[in-house]
Amino acid sequence: MNIKYLSLFLLSFICLFGKAQMQPQVSIGLFEDQSASLSTDRIQDLYQKGKFTTLSSPSFNPGYTESIFWLAIKPEALPIGKEWLLTVDNSHVNILDYYHSDSLGNLKLLYQTGDFFLFKQRPYPEFTNFAFPLQKTGGLYFLKVDKRKESLQAPMRIISYRDLAETNMNANLINGLLSGIIIMMIFFSLVLWISTRKRLYLYYGLYITALLLWIWSNKGLGFEYLWPNSSFFPSRARPVMLLLNIIFSIQFLQLFIGQTKKSYLYYPNKVLQLVGFVFLLLILYPAPYENSVVTVKYAQNILTIIASLQSLLIIASAVEQIWKGVKEAKFYLAAILVLALSGLAEQLYMYGSIMLNYYVAQFALLGGLAVEAAILLYGLAQKFNRYRKERETLLFEKSEQQKILTHTIVDVQEKERKMFADRLHDEIGSMLSVIGIHLSALKKNTPLPPANHQDKLQQADEMLGQVADTVRTMSHQISPVTIEKLGFVKALENLVQTVNKSEKLYVELVCMGFEQIDNYPSNYLNNIYRIIQELLQNMIKHAEATNGIIQLIEHDDVVVIMAEDNGKGLTQERLENPSGSGMNSIFSKVDYLQGKIEIETPGNGTLINIEIPNQNIQTAINE
Structure with a gap:
């Protein structure tokens, strides 16, 4: 969309009907x-x-009058x-x-x-x-x-019925063209809003619609086509649409140029928006016009002040963001200046200060709005393209992170499998070999004293018990079947009791929530179990702690795991790269669950805080 050519086209089209009519x-x-x-x-x-x-x-313009x-x-x-x-x-x-x-x-x-x-x-x-x-x-x-009690401008013409009919026909054609262009842009913004669900495009549509209705009201088109049978609204239409324009324009401005609460002008804009809303309610109050606040001079002065403050704040906000290098602010300032100059030319004509071609005078503001809407829509399109590219980049980065995460999970699984294989070979294999030796000795024909015979049977029995305990422990590490048998909380309690029985580390478990776990995916609970299991192992193997506490808290939107111990903590190097401190498996599981992890070393000991999105909510929604 080339804004320069659109502006020239609109101006040329308006002037095409501009033959002078001698009065x-x-x-x-x-x-x-x-x-x-x-x-x-x-x-x-x-x-x-x-x-x-x-x-x-043929014109007189007394301004505000009571005569x-x-x-x-x-x-x-x-x-x-x-x-x-x-x-x-x-x-x-x-x-x-x-x-x-x-x-x-x-x-x-x-x-x-x-x-x-x-x-x-x-x-x-x-x-x-x-x-x-x-x-x-x-x-x-x-x-x-x-x-009376309003501002009066009365430009007049002496014209033949035929010329006025021709003028009116041409005016309707111009109005239809310009309004059609503007309505098309409003419709396009609504399509963008529906496709992206970003409020920016919705407020663009509302802002341009309010401006278009204000111009229609100002030209009498609203009275002619929208509310011809009302005697209440026509005299209020222009201030109502002006205030709606102020309310929506501020909202659109802040979203379009990215004005945040850090800006000194953010709250003044919000206050002006609130004042405009309150004044809008006063104007719409269904009181007789003669007794309504809109008829008094002070009310008109307030409207003038609000509109002037809005113009100053808009320009100041745009300049502020331009200074910060925001490209959208340049589009906004250019669009506002086009509309302002168009409105100024039309207003000077109404006051009789300048002479303009009738069509230029009548449609300068509507043409200015068409150009403004086009400039802003072009800026929105640029913003949308940047948003799409940023989204594609983000999806690409997320895909790359997912690949890395997948590789990490695979590596961790391979290490776990190797660990289990080593334990099967070194521990269980060696114990089974010893048991086999004892049983072989019993099978030989060499007579043994009853005491030796009993000792070998007892040793074999004890080692079979150790094998059973080791196999049970490893099976729990591979798949926490106790969650299905005893429940999630009871399984965690058994896990902590097992650690405490080792007498190397005493851990206190605090679990809040998880009374109802039916909606949780089993994989989700298994991963939380694994994370706590590996936190305990780190306390024993790496932190060399003697005391620790594990807190598991279920919130509506997040599950929090807090682990604290009195171990030796992490060095600064390990704190900057904690994933390399024996916690790779924990990091990969937290990333897989789309959570976040924070680690602090306040002197002695380590404090780990993990927040994982509560999948119970999403599961319930999907069901």
Whole structure:
């Protein structure tokens, strides 16, 4: 996606419809009713006395006001042969009363409309903005403009019905194109969210959607197409969408540029987000508009302050992350600047400060949003590609680690097999050979004294007992069958008792949990048993400890094994490479169970802490 070419395309498309439409020179007078109480007769009288000020251009922008404004339009200069209209290119005037005064001074109310009334109540509901009929002959027209306790900008045009219809058709085409592009990008972000389950893409969609709805509300498109039968929401739509935009934009910003709690701007952004949410609830409170907080000047000032703070915090946050070398922050800053410049141009047009082509003025902000959304989506795509590459690298590294782990497990198993083979050959084999010698001596015909005969039988019997004990011990080491016969905890207790009987080491066992082990895989319990078994062997063989404690604790999400002894501990070299200190088998089993191990040598002795994910949870879920 080439953002430069997309921007040029959108600008060229908008300007394609930009032929200038010459407006007839019609006299428009303006009078401000500061008391907001003058009657129509009084207004006519003031007009006759010349109290109306003639506008130099068809626009007036008082800003925040508590007055009612009256416009007097003299249609005498209109060319004959066309159906002429007066349009107000601001879709958010609360009340508009349109009067006609004939040659005798009789004043008649023709239309009453505004965003306090249903959309279908407009004189020409086929147009988004307000349009009122003008006839060349037959007196004078008065337009009462009431937007008290709000900010008022009223750019106007004198235009023929045919030209307005053409303009409206072109505007709908541009709006459909730009909105379609934006909606496509929102849909693409939702696809990314569904495929990755990363909240970043969801908040991108929510942020761009809130911005799009705010622009639609600002242009009156929301009133025309989304809530045409509401008299409550149209006057609240713009602040509601603005606040939703603030809330979602902060969330998206922090995820997109990676702003964490370490940033000085993280909590100010969160506070502003909370303030925006509270103010949103106040605006949506179902009170009459005249009594609602949104009608007071202070509420509008608060909205202005919130929006200004948001802009400053966004720019500061982006600059902060750019300084740290975050590439996404550059995309974000570029996108925000495009939208800001577009909004500034449109706002200056609304205030009458600059003259723009009608289409550029009407769709600068929507076009800016399309470019902003494209820039951000391009940044998201780059981020997604990096995420995919990092994931592939991680999977490759994990695969390599798994290979190493598999080799380690195989090596450990081979060493264990060799150890068992050596014990079978050296211990059991030698004892069986001695037993065979004794039995052979008994078979010979050489007479033996009864005492010698009895001694040889007793020695053979004792050695057979040793063979049986050794075979039992080795079988337990190969496969802890006592877990199946006695249960997991009892098997551990028997293991510790066996160690304590040797009188070389006294170990205390503390076991918390494991009352219900039915959901545990047998391999999982066997590996934990093996780990504890090898910890005990290390205490005896390597640590040369005399006292130790083994704690086994079952938590909801993790199983903890803590082993502590008073042995000679580990040297610094062994502490830096503990897997080479006779603990290879333990490390391989912990890695196999996806756990982690920590070793400390606080003076004398060793403290080993092992945390293994509780597979009881996953088993229960799978079932």
